[in-house]
Amino acid sequence: MNKFIDFMEKHFIPVASKIGAQRHLVAIRDAFMVTMPLMILGALAVMINNLPISGFQNVMNSIFGADKWQAFGGSVWNGTFGILSVLIAFLIAYNLANHYGKDPLATGVVSVAAFFTLGAAQSGMNSTGLFVALIVGIVVAEIFTRLVGNDKLVIKMPDGVPPAVAKAFASLLPAMITISLFGLVAAIFAAFGITDIFASFYAAVQEPFMGLANTYGSALLLAFITPFLWFFGLHGANMIDPFMQTINAPAIEANVNAIAAGDAAPFIVNKPFFDVFVNMGGTGVTIGLIIAVYLVGRKNKPYMVVNNLSAAPGIFNINEPLLFGMPLVLNPIMFIPFILTPMVCVTTAYFATKYGLVPAATVMPPWVTPPVIGGILATKSMAGGILAAVNLVIAVLMYIPFVIMANVQEQKKLDAQ
Incomplete structure (x- = not known):
């Protein structure tokens, strides 16, 4: 047993430690940690709406009207699971930019914009778009943080301009380039007849992956x-x-x-x-x-x-x-x-x-x-x-x-x- 432990400490632990500290995995983990309370709340709301107790359902229907009282749980679901992918797209980009020492808020906002550029409003805001949100958050962070550090892409404002305005204009061109790239991706998919990227990706990748898992x-x-x-x-x-x-x-x-x-x-x-x-x-x-x-x-x-x-x-x-x-x-x-x-x-x-x-x-x-x-x-x-x-x-x-x-x-x- 001691030889086994010594071998693992020498050969396995260093590799596992590097994997555990890998910045993209850490960003994904931390993003989901932030959304965990929302997922718990959304799941509890659904549980209340669908409690398999006939007496409970009958009492609630008699007090508030058939199915009307379930609007509460449905609204909570819409505000939690219903926008989960949007939150993840923002948080992953935010966490990665923070790791790189760049502007995390601007990176997160650009990530959300890129996410909707691909058509998230159509079908990708909830958990169906989760895998695409992961990809978008990572790709935006990698592209935007590099562009925003390029002096040639900074629009310099005259002295006296408020710092917040100057900071926004410094990110203008990198944001335009990043979002335009995702617009180009959406256009290419549309040219091949794929009008709903999220539904297609879910059917081709996410659903089979979930089945395997x-x-x-x-x-x-x-x-x-x-x-x-x-x-x-x-x-x-x-x-x-x-x-x-x-x-x-x-x-x-x-x-x-x-x-x-x-x-x-x-x-x-x-x-x-x-x-x-x-x-x-x-x-x-x-x-x-x-x-x-x-x-x-x-x-x-x-x-x-x-x-x-x-x-x-x-x-x-x-x-x-x-x-x-x-x-x-x-x-x-x-x-x-x-x-x-x-x-x-x-x-x-x-x-x-x-x-x-x-x-x-x-x-x-x-x-x-x-x-x-x-x-x-x-x-x-x-x-x-x-x-x-x-x-x-x-x-x-x-x-x-x-x-x-x-x-x-x-x-x-x-x-x-």
């Missing part, structure tokens, strides 16, 4: 990568978040639309799926470890001290005290359950959803929602809570043997003293 194999891989990176001290969740978020919002929206139409939800794997069935207590299903320590690790004083400090945060899926206090990072005893437990939980959750035992996740509860409760909210059913509880029991059982091994090791240390 929806497989059991991809879910298993995601369940493996995050704790594996965390074991070496790298923030696994942050590193794969850009990938998760690109499939998250479109998958949730597609599920909601399918269910509203009376069809089966097409996408099993999305962020709430992982949050409520896999990452209970945090990466590694560590709420199971906390319970296991209380059950069989009370004689292990170092573990109990950390466990007591970690229990309250763990209920809300915060497990940094465990990761660095117990620790789980570079802990050879806990390597196996820390890696395997999420993969087992993904397996039970995936096939329980696939075979109709549990509804697909269509709501994104806040990630700090306690285990079991999150399962109920995400699936709008008690079956989701039961599945989360089953996974919790599995996690406890998987951690118990290794907690016992840690107890034995700790006792040997005490005996040797």
